[in-house]
Structure formats: structure tokens, C-alpha cells
Amino acid sequence: GLAFGVAREMKRNPVDLLHASFVPPLSVPGKFVMTMTCWSQYTEPELYPTLVRWRLVYLLNRGIPHSSAVFCYTEFLKQKVIEKFNYDPERIFVTPPGIGAEMRRIEDRPALDAYLRGLNIEGPYILFIGALTKRKNVHRLVEAYARVIHETKLPHKLVLVGEKLFDTSELDEAINKSGLKERIIMVGQRPHEELPWLYSGAAAYVFPTLSEGFGLTPLEAMACGTPVVAANVTSVPEVVADAAVLVDPLSVDEIATGIFNCLTDEPLRAAMIARGRANASKYSWQATAEKMISAYATVIKERW
Numbered sequence: 001g002l003a004f005g006v007a008r009e010m011k012r013n014p015v016d017l018l019h020a021s022f023v024p025p026l027s028v029p030g031k032f033v034m035t036m037t038c039w040s041q042y043t044e045p046e047l048y049p050t051l052v053r054w055r056l057v058y059l060l061n062r063g064i065p066h067s068s069a070v071f072c073y074t075e076f077l078k079q080k081v082i083e084k085f086n087y088d089p090e091r092i093f094v095t096p097p098g099i100g101a102e103m104r105r106i107e108d109r110p111a112l113d114a115y116l117r118g119l120n121i122e123g124p125y126i127l128f129i130g131a132l133t134k135r136k137n138v139h140r141l142v143e144a145y146a147r148v149i150h151e152t153k154l155p156h157k158l159v160l161v162g163e164k165l166f167d168t169s170e171l172d173e174a175i176n177k178s179g180l181k182e183r184i185i186m187v188g189q190r191p192h193e194e195l196p197w198l199y200s201g202a203a204a205y206v207f208p209t210l211s212e213g214f215g216l217t218p219l220e221a222m223a224c225g226t227p228v229v230a231a232n233v234t235s236v237p238e239v240v241a242d243a244a245v246l247v248d249p250l251s252v253d254e255i256a257t258g259i260f261n262c263l264t265d266e267p268l269r270a271a272m273i274a275r276g277r278a279n280a281s282k283y284s285w286q287a288t289a290e291k292m293i294s295a296y297a298t299v300i301k302e303r304w
Contacts, residue, residue, distance in 0.1 A: 017068070017296060023056060024063025033299060034063055035071040035095070039080050039234065040135055040211035047135040047210070049166055068304040069295060071095045073214035076235035091304060093295040096239075097216055098285035102193065103223040106200040115197045119187050125157040126259060127202035127226070129195065129217050130209075132164045132171055132186075137208040137231070137249050139170040144208075144255035146178035152260060157183045161190055161198060199224035204262045207231060208249045215239050219283055222276030227269050229258040243275035 006025040010018060018025075018032040025032075040047055041056045048056070064070060064081065069091045072078040078092045106112045116122065126145060130136050138160065145158045158180075164171070175184055190198065199205065205221035207230040218228045218240050230240050231249035240246070245268070247258040261268055 017299060019071075019296075020063065020067075023059040024067065026059070026062070028066075031068045031299070031304075032063075032066075033069040033071060033295070034067045035073070036060075036064075036077045036081055036213065037073055038211070038213035039077060040213075042080075042084070044135065044211050047133065068299045069093060071292065071295065073097065074235040074238050076238055077213050091299075093291065095288055095291045095295065096283060097214060098288045099216075099219050099223050099280050099283045100285060103196055103199075103220045103280070105225040106197055112197060112201055115194075116201050119159075119185070121157065121159055121185055121187075121201070123155055123157060124203045125159045125185070125201070126263075127159050127161070127198060127205050127221070128207070129161040129198065129205075129220075130207075131162050132160060132168055133166055134170065135210050136162075137210045139174040140249065140252050140255060141206055141208045142171065142174040142178055142184065143252045144259060145184075146174075146180055147252065147256040148260050148263075149180055149183070151256075154260075154263060156203060156263065157185055159185045159187065159198070159202070161187050161195075163189050195220060196224050199226050202226050204229060204259060206255070206259060207236070207244075208247070208255055209233070209236065210249055212236050212239075218244060219280045223280035225273050225277060227262050227272035228276060229255070229262050241275075241279050243272060243279040245272065 007027050011029050014030055018028060020032055020034040024034050041053050045053055064085050070081055071093050073096050075094055078094055081087050081092060082089055128141055132138050175181055199221045205226045205228045207218045209231050211234050213235055215236050218230050221228050222243055228244040230236050230244040230246055232246040233249055237246060245258045245262050247254040
């Protein structure tokens with residue numbers, strides 16, 4: 001509906017430049033730029049329901065060659081757009097999202113504990129935030145968590161924040177097989193303003209994604225002073241830099257080892273927390289806005 005509605009509205013009320021922030025409309029009566037946020041629709045088609053992926057790929061393949069410029073969250077995505085579409089690199093702008101000032105550590109421990117108790121979270125925990133999809137690889141996180149707990153007897157729980165999307169049979173099976181169902185807490189989606197509380201209470205944040213165009217949650221965790229274990233694939237190493245324990249997301253062993261080290265190696269924890277804060281501070285909405293305004297001005301001035 002959106003793809004048709006925007007085109008109709010632009011005919012009635014023309015604009016100098018349309019910015020399509022997810023997918024471009026089918027037809028655009030005027031200039032438009034677009035943002036590329038992800039690449040897994042091309043490289044991991046099996047992670048999407050067929051119709052969802054078909055619509056996404058169709059609109060992107062049609063829109064990108066006709067766009068005046070492409071905004072990419074990362075250098076990783078920029079290179080992919082150049083390779084696939086033979087797109088002019090000068091007309092691609094890397095504009096990563098920012099971390100809001102609200103993403104900071106909650107220092108009031110009694111208030112934090114009270115908030116967590118309200119979600120039935122007591123004691124130390126490992127955290128994941130995001131849609132519970134195949135692409136996010138949460139089933140391997142559950143398997144790795146179970147391995148850590150069974151082998152080391154650490155007291156940590158696993159808290160999963162987000163909604164189940166598409167086929168979650170692998171995740172359900174992993175939880176049932178873990179023998180730790182009572183220690184895996186699924187709290188569903190939570191409002192944005194609650195996320196700093198969840199990050200601040202966590203002993204570690206784990207991001208085992210299979211494919212990512214950017215990956216905001218590891219940076220949010222870093223901004224809240226929580227050490228991060230992250231996948232060593234696609235754009236993630238570019239985003240987390242030297243501030244996360246990197247693991248192969250296809251290896252349950254590596255994820256488990258990364259979690260264990262992040263929980264128990266105090267010098268490593270201290271280094272990840274310090275580097276994490278420094279890394280997260282590089283991403284601000286002010287910087288994002290300035291880059292985008294500059295890019296719009298270039299598109300208009302160059303008459304692309």
C-alpha cells in the first residue's frame with residue numbers, strides 16, 4: 001500500500017527530493033534517494049518468508065538503479081551496492097544511525113532491581129534484544145547458553161527481549177531441549193525507554209546474528225556499560241570495532257566460549273566495557289543528521 005500511496009501523494013503535492021527510508025515506491029514522479037539497511041534478502045533468502053523477500057527484492061532491484069543517491073548504514077553495504085548494481089560510488093553516502101542520549105547506564109541499583117523483578121528477572125542474566133527470527137540466530141544462542149550453564153554451573157539466566165516472527169520452530173526446539181526452560185525468560189517486546197534498564201542489568205549482551213546491515217543493539221549495550229559478544233560476520237565487526245568479543249555465529253562452541261570468557265575474565269570485561277563506551281560515543285544522531293543534510297545538498301547541487 002505504501003509503495004502506491006507515496007507515488008499518488010507526490011503527484012498531488014510534488015517535492016524536490018523524496019527519501020525512501022526502507023523501500024522505494026514502484027514509481028516516483030520526481031527525484032528520490034533511498035536508504036539501504038540490510039543485505040540478507042540477497043544472501044540469505046531462506047531467512048525470509050517467500051512473499052516478503054520477493055516484494056523486498058523486487059522493489060530494491062527496481063528502485064536502486066533509478067535513485068539519485070543511495071544512503072548506506074555501513075561501508076559493508078556500500079560495497080555490496082557497488083558490486084551488485086555497478087552503482088557510482090560517489091553517489092553512495094555512508095550514514096550510520098546514532099545512539100540517543102537516553103542510552104546510558106542506570107546507576108540506581110534498587111530502582112533497577114525493582115524494575116527487573118517486575119519482569120520476573122532476578123539474579124545475573126545474559127541478554128539478547130531483537131526480533132526472534134532465524135536471521136538473528138537466537139536458537140544457537142540458546143544452545144550455547146545451555147552449554148555454558150551445564151558445564152560451568154554459572155547462575156545466569158538468559159533474557160530474550162523481542163517478538164517471535166515468521167518460523168520460530170528451531171528456537172522453540174532449542175529451548176525445549178536445553179533443560180533450562182525455567183531459566184530462559186522471554187519478555188516480549190518492550191518500549192524503547194525501558195531498554196537502558198534491560199542493558200544496564202545484564203552481565204553480558206550477546207548478538208549472534210547471521211547477517212546484519214548495521215546492528216544497533218550492540219552499540220546500545222556498549223553505551224550502557226555492558227560487555228558485548230558479537231558475530232564476526234557481515235557489517236558487525238565494522239560497527240563494534242575492537243569493543244566486542246567476536247565469535248563465529250555458526251559455531252555453538254565459539255558462542256559458548258565467548259559468553260563464558262565475557263562473564264568470568266575480569267580484565268577482558270573491563271577492557272570491553274571501556275572500549276565499548278568509547279566506540280558507542282562515535283555514533284550520534286547529530287552526526288547522522290549532518291551527514292544526511294550534506295548528502296541532500298550534494299544531490300540537489302549536482303542535479304543527479
